[in-house]
Amino acid sequence: MLKTFAKGGVHPPENKFSANKPIEVLPLPAKVSIPVSQHIGAPATILVAKGDKVKVGQLIAQSAGFVSANIHSSVSGTVESIDPVLDSSGYKRPAITIVVEGDEWEPTIDRSPELKRNIDADAQTIIKKIAEAGIVGLGGATFPSHVKLSVPAGKKADVLIINGVECEPYLTSDHRLMLEKGHELMVGIQLLMRALGVDKAMIGIENNKPDAIKYLTEIAKEYSGITVHALKVKYPQGGEKQLIKALINREVPSGGLPIDIGAVVHNVGTAYAVYEAVQKNKPLFERVVTVTGKNLPKPSNFLVRIGTPVSDLIAAAGGLPDDTAKVVNGGPMMGKAVTDITVPVTKGTSGIIVFPAAESKRKAESVCIRCAKCVSACPMGLEPYLLIRMSQRMMFEKMEHERVLDCMECGSCSFECPANLPLLDYIRLGKTEVNKIIRARKN
Amino acid sequence: MNSIIITAILVLSLLGVALAVVLYLVAQRFKVIEDPRIDLVEAVLPGANCGGCGYPGCRGFAEAFVKTDDIGSMFCPVGGNDTMAKAAEVIGQTAEAKDPMIAVVRCSGSPEYRKRVVEYDGASSCKLATALYSGDTGCQYGCLGLGDCVAVCKFDAIHIDPVTLLPVVDEEKCTACGACVKACPKFIIELRKKGPKGKRIYVSCINKDKGGPARKACQVACIGCGKCVKVCPHEAITLENNLAYIDYNKCKLCRKCVEECPTGAILEINFPPRKPKVEGQTESVENN
Numbered sequence: 001m002l003k004t005f006a007k008g009g010v011h012p013p014e015n016k017f018s019a020n021k022p023i024e025v026l027p028l029p030a031k032v033s034i035p036v037s038q039h040i041g042a043p044a045t046i047l048v049a050k051g052d053k054v055k056v057g058q059l060i061a062q063s064a065g066f067v068s069a070n071i072h073s074s075v076s077g078t079v080e081s082i083d084p085v086l087d088s089s090g091y092k093r094p095a096i097t098i099v100v101e102g103d104e105w106e107p108t109i110d111r112s113p114e115l116k117r118n119i120d121a122d123a124q125t126i127i128k129k130i131a132e133a134g135i136v137g138l139g140g141a142t143f144p145s146h147v148k149l150s151v152p153a154g155k156k157a158d159v160l161i162i163n164g165v166e167c168e169p170y171l172t173s174d175h176r177l178m179l180e181k182g183h184e185l186m187v188g189i190q191l192l193m194r195a196l197g198v199d200k201a202m203i204g205i206e207n208n209k210p211d212a213i214k215y216l217t218e219i220a221k222e223y224s225g226i227t228v229h230a231l232k233v234k235y236p237q238g239g240e241k242q243l244i245k246a247l248i249n250r251e252v253p254s255g256g257l258p259i260d261i262g263a264v265v266h267n268v269g270t271a272y273a274v275y276e277a278v279q280k281n282k283p284l285f286e287r288v289v290t291v292t293g294k295n296l297p298k299p300s301n302f303l304v305r306i307g308t309p310v311s312d313l314i315a316a317a318g319g320l321p322d323d324t325a326k327v328v329n330g331g332p333m334m335g336k337a338v339t340d341i342t343v344p345v346t347k348g349t350s351g352i353i354v355f356p357a358a359e360s361k362r363k364a365e366s367v368c369i370r371c372a373k374c375v376s377a378c379p380m381g382l383e384p385y386l387l388i389r390m391s392q393r394m395m396f397e398k399m400e401h402e403r404v405l406d407c408m409e410c411g412s413c414s415f416e417c418p419a420n421l422p423l424l425d426y427i428r429l430g431k432t433e434v435n436k437i438i439r440a441r442k443n
Numbered sequence: 444m445n446s447i448i449i450t451a452i453l454v455l456s457l458l459g460v461a462l463a464v465v466l467y468l469v470a471q472r473f474k475v476i477e478d479p480r481i482d483l484v485e486a487v488l489p490g491a492n493c494g495g496c497g498y499p500g501c502r503g504f505a506e507a508f509v510k511t512d513d514i515g516s517m518f519c520p521v522g523g524n525d526t527m528a529k530a531a532e533v534i535g536q537t538a539e540a541k542d543p544m545i546a547v548v549r550c551s552g553s554p555e556y557r558k559r560v561v562e563y564d565g566a567s568s569c570k571l572a573t574a575l576y577s578g579d580t581g582c583q584y585g586c587l588g589l590g591d592c593v594a595v596c597k598f599d600a601i602h603i604d605p606v607t608l609l610p611v612v613d614e615e616k617c618t619a620c621g622a623c624v625k626a627c628p629k630f631i632i633e634l635r636k637k638g639p640k641g642k643r644i645y646v647s648c649i650n651k652d653k654g655g656p657a658r659k660a661c662q663v664a665c666i667g668c669g670k671c672v673k674v675c676p677h678e679a680i681t682l683e684n685n686l687a688y689i690d691y692n693k694c695k696l697c698r699k700c701v702e703e704c705p706t707g708a709i710l711e712i713n714f715p716p717r718k719p720k721v722e723g724q725t726e727s728v729e730n731n
Contacts, residue, residue, distance in 0.1 A: 090576025339561045339576050362564050422566040429571055
C-alpha cells in the first residue's frame, strides 16, 4: 500500500505529454524583462541604471529585507529600460529590460559540467550562498529559500523533505530534472541537510514517475541519509503539509509552519539550484520550464533564462495552435492565465500550458445543493460551500473563525463542484480580506 | 360547566394582573435612561440605513448626533441640507448648509475607445477580477464593468450602460451616500460637488501611465499633457503622476479646460450646447 495524505484530494487527468522529452536549452532571446518582484516578500532594490552593461549572473537587484531575494541578470547586454512591464500577475510591475548582446558570464561562475561532490562549506556559508544566489522555492510558491533554512531559535528540524511529487497535471519539469540531474540533485540535498543540521532526507515522488523513482533509489545508495519514497498519485500531494502527512504522518498545526513539527520541505528544483549556487557559484537565473498543451505541436521541457518572453517558449514548442483560447502560467490547477503571451518567465514559472477553446471556458454555474463534494475534496478539512457564502455576503470575521487562512488555494473544491461554483475565487477574496482585518488589528 | 369557565377566567385574569405587576416592577428597576432626542432625530432622518454618514444606520447617526459637540462634522448625504436643518433644530442648534454631492464615474473607456484584449470568464465581481489581473483592456486603471457598484447601491441609482459597458449614475436618485465609492476596487468613483443646476466639470480618467501607453490603451485617456493646467484661470487643476485633477471647490465652470483637452478626457455635464465657434471661423479665414 503506497503512502498518501489522509484528507481530501482529487484525481485530475494527468496529461503529462512532455514526460519523455529531455530538457533542451532554449536559444537566447533578443530581449529579457526581469521583474524585481519574482518572490514572496519585498521587491528587490534595483542596482543598475538605463544604459549599463551587464553580464550573465551579475547582481542587478538586491534583496530588500530578510524575506526578499536577490535578482541576477540572466543575459549579457545593455539595460534598455527600467519601467513597469506586464508580468504574469496581470499587472504592470517594475522590471529591468535588457537587450541581449553575446553571452558573457561572470568569471566567478564555474561552467564546467563535472559533478562536484565534495562539500567544504559549513552550514552558515551554505545559507549565505543560497541567499546571495537569490534562490526561492521553485515549486511555484517562490518563498525565499534562505528564510526556510534559517530555523528560528527554540525550534529544531529533524528531517528534510524533498518534494519531487509534481502533482499538477501536465507539468514535467521536476520529473525531467530528477532523471537528468540526479547526482547534482543528491549533492544539493546533502547541502540542504548540512545547512539544517539534519541527517535524514526523504524524497517523495508520485508513483506515476516509476523511472524517476527507480533511478533516484539507485543513486541514493551512494549518498548517506537520503531515501526515496513512492507515493500514491493524488492531487495536491505536492502541497507541503500534504507531503509531510504522507511521508512522516505528522500534521502541521493550523496557522503553523512545517518547522513547528520538525520538518522542512524543499522542491527538487530548489535543491538543484542550491547545488549550482554552492558548488558552482552560479546564481539562480535560469530554470526548467515545461511548455505543453493538447494541441501544441511539440510539447517540451526547456532550460530557460529568467525574463525570456513566454511567446519565445511557445514558438520553440511549435507555435501557438489556431484554436488556442487560454495560456496558463503554472499548472492547470493552481496556475493563472496570462493576459498577454509577451509576459516574462520568472523564477516561479514551472510550466506554460496552452489550452484550446473547448477546454478553457468555465461551465455555466448552477446552484449549490450542499452535496458536500467540496468538503470531501478539501485536503485541509475546510468547508468551501460555507466559505463561498460567507465571502459573497462579506462575513469576513466569520471566515477567519472558519479557518479560511488554512486554505492553500489548491482548487480541489472548484474542480469537484458539480454546480461549477467559483468556490476558490471567492475563498481567495475572503483570504485577502481576512488578512486585511488581521493587519488592521495588529496596528 | 359555568363554574369551570368562571374559574378559568378568574385564574387567568389574576395571573395576568400578577405578572403585569411583576413586569412593571422589573421595567422600573432595570430602566434604560435614553436621551429622548435620539428618537426625535431618528424620526427626521430618511431611514435608509445606508451607512453613507459613516455610522451604523440612522439610529447610530442619531445617537452620535445628540452627543457630538460639533454637528458640522456630521452629515446625512441622503437627506441633505433639509434633513440636517431639521435634525439640528431638534437639538436646538443650526446646521450649516453644505453643497450637494453626487457620485461621478471617472472612466470614459467604452469599447469604442478602449479595445478589449482579454476575455474574462470568471465570476461577475470587480473585486475578484481585480485580484486576478489588471482588466480586460490595455488600461490597468479603467472600469471593469462587472458591476460591484451596482450591487451595493441601495437607491437603484447606478447602472451599467449596455453600450458603453460603463456605470451611469442617475442624478435624480443618487444620494451621494458613497457606497459605490467604497465598493469600487479600482477607485474610479468619486463624490464631487453636484454644482449649480447640476453643472460640473471633471477629468473622466484615472490613468496614471505616461502619455504614450495611456493613449495606446484608450483613446479618451488623460495623457498628462498639462494643457488644462496652463489654461485654467483659477488654478483649479493639478497634475500629478501624469494625471490631471480638477478641484471642485476652485473650479468656476468656465469650460476652458474642456476645449483645450486633446483627448476629450475632461467632461462637462448639464451645460447648454455651445454656440457655434466664432473663433474657429476667424481662424479658418486667416488660414485662407
